[in-house]
Amino acid sequence: MEEEMEAGVVKKFMYVNRKQPYGTVYALEVLEMVLISAAFDQDVHLVFTDDGVLQLKKNMATEGIGMKNFSKTYRALEGYDIEKLYVDQESLDERGLTEDDLLVDVQVVSRAEMAKLMDQMDVVLSA
Amino acid sequence: MSQLHTVSKSPFERTNLQSCLKLATPGSAILLYEDAVIGAMQGTSMADAVAAAAKTFSLHVLGPDLAARGLDAAKVVPGVKVVDYAGFVDLAAEASAVQAWC
Amino acid sequence: MAYTANGKTIEADEEGYLVNINEWNEELAGEIAKAEQINMSPEHWEVVNFLREYYNEYQIAPAIRVLTKAITKRLGAEKGSNKYLYELFPYGPAKQACKIAGLPKPTGCV
Numbered sequence: 001m002e003e004e005m006e007a008g009v010v011k012k013f014m015y016v017n018r019k020q021p022y023g024t025v026y027a028l029e030v031l032e033m034v035l036i037s038a039a040f041d042q043d044v045h046l047v048f049t050d051d052g053v054l055q056l057k058k059n060m061a062t063e064g065i066g067m068k069n070f071s072k073t074y075r076a077l078e079g080y081d082i083e084k085l086y087v088d089q090e091s092l093d094e095r096g097l098t099e100d101d102l103l104v105d106v107q108v109v110s111r112a113e114m115a116k117l118m119d120q121m122d123v124v125l126s127a
Numbered sequence: 128m129s130q131l132h133t134v135s136k137s138p139f140e141r142t143n144l145q146s147c148l149k150l151a152t153p154g155s156a157i158l159l160y161e162d163a164v165i166g167a168m169q170g171t172s173m174a175d176a177v178a179a180a181a182k183t184f185s186l187h188v189l190g191p192d193l194a195a196r197g198l199d200a201a202k203v204v205p206g207v208k209v210v211d212y213a214g215f216v217d218l219a220a221e222a223s224a225v226q227a228w229c
Numbered sequence: 230m231a232y233t234a235n236g237k238t239i240e241a242d243e244e245g246y247l248v249n250i251n252e253w254n255e256e257l258a259g260e261i262a263k264a265e266q267i268n269m270s271p272e273h274w275e276v277v278n279f280l281r282e283y284y285n286e287y288q289i290a291p292a293i294r295v296l297t298k299a300i301t302k303r304l305g306a307e308k309g310s311n312k313y314l315y316e317l318f319p320y321g322p323a324k325q326a327c328k329i330a331g332l333p334k335p336t337g338c339v
Contacts (some may be wrong), residue, residue, distance in 0.1 A: 020137060023137070038292070051165070054165065060197040061194040064190070067195065069195075075336070091171070094172045098231050
C-alpha cells in the first residue's frame with residue numbers, strides 16, 4: 001500500500017487538546033485520531049493547553065471511577081514517531097502544576113510562543 | 128437544614144463553580160466532582176477564592192475523581208474535605224435539597 | 230462468539246477478540262490460535278508475549294509498523310520484518326497475534 005501511495009505533500013498538522021481526560025470523551029477520541037493519523041506520515045504537532053495539560057498528569061489511578069487509565073498511551077506516541085508535544089507554561093501555572101507533574105517529555109513554551117506555532121500550521125484540530 | 132450544591136465542570140473551562148460560590152447561602156454544603164475537582168487543589172489560580180469559600184461553606188471534593196486525575200488528596204486547599212461515594216450519598220441525604228450546577 | 234478453555238466459556242466479539250482482556254490465559258490463547266488455524270510454536274509465543282508486554286506498558290495494541298519497529302529494537306531486524314511476522318501469522322500479525330494475545334483490535338489501518 002505504501003508503494004502505491006504517491007509521495008504526497010507533508011502538511012503541518014496540529015491537534016489542540018483543551019479538556020481534562022475523564023469528564024468527557026474528547027481527550028481519548030483525539031488520542032485515537034492521532035494514533036490513526038500517524039500512518040499518514042504528516043508533520044504532527046500535539047498541543048496541551050488550558051485543562052488539556054491535565055491529560056498528561058502523572059499517577060492517575062482510575063479504578064475508583066471505573067474507567068480505563070489511557071494516560072500510559074501518551075508514552076507510546078514516541079514509537080509512532082510523534083514527538084512534537086507542546087505545553088504552555090501559563091496553563092501549568094494556573095493549575096498549580098510543573099513540568100515534573102507530566103508523564104511524557106514535552107516542550108514547555110509560553111502562550112505567546114504557542115500562538116506563533118499555531119499560526120504556522122496547515123491544519124489545526126481543536127477539542 | 129441547608130442545601131447541597133454539586134459542581135462537576137472545571138472552573139477553568141466554565142463558570143459553574145464561580146456562580147455557585149456567589150449564589151449558595153453561607154453554611155451550605157458544596158461538593159466538587161468529575162472535572163471540577165481541580166478547583167479543590169492548592170497552588171492553582173483559584174486556590175485563594177476556594178480557601179476563602181471554605182470558611183463560608185462546607186466544601187467537599189470527591190476522592191475517586193482526584194485519584195483518577197493523578198491529583199493528590201493530601202494537597203487540597205485547607206478546609207476542603209475529601210469524601211468517597213458513600214460520603215457523597217450522606218451529603219445528599221442530609222441536605223434539604225440538592226442543586227446541581229450544570 | 231465465545232471460546233471454551235479450562236471448561237470455562239469466555240466471551241469474544243463477532244471478530245473473535247476477547248471482550249475482557251483480564252480473562253486471558255495461555256490455555257485460552259491456545260484455543261484462539263486453534264480457531265485461527267495457527268499451531269503455536271516458541272516463535273509465535275515470543276510475538277504474543279511481546280504484544281502483551283507492549284499492551285501492559287501502553288494500554289493499546291500497536292499498529293503493525295510500530296510493532297515491527299519495536300520488535301526489531303528488542304529481538305533484531307530479522308524478527309522485526311514483515312516477512313517473518315506474516316509467515317507466523319498469515320492473516321496479519323497485528324490482527325491475529327493481538328487476538329491470540331487477548332488484546333483489542335489494533336487502532337488504525339492494517
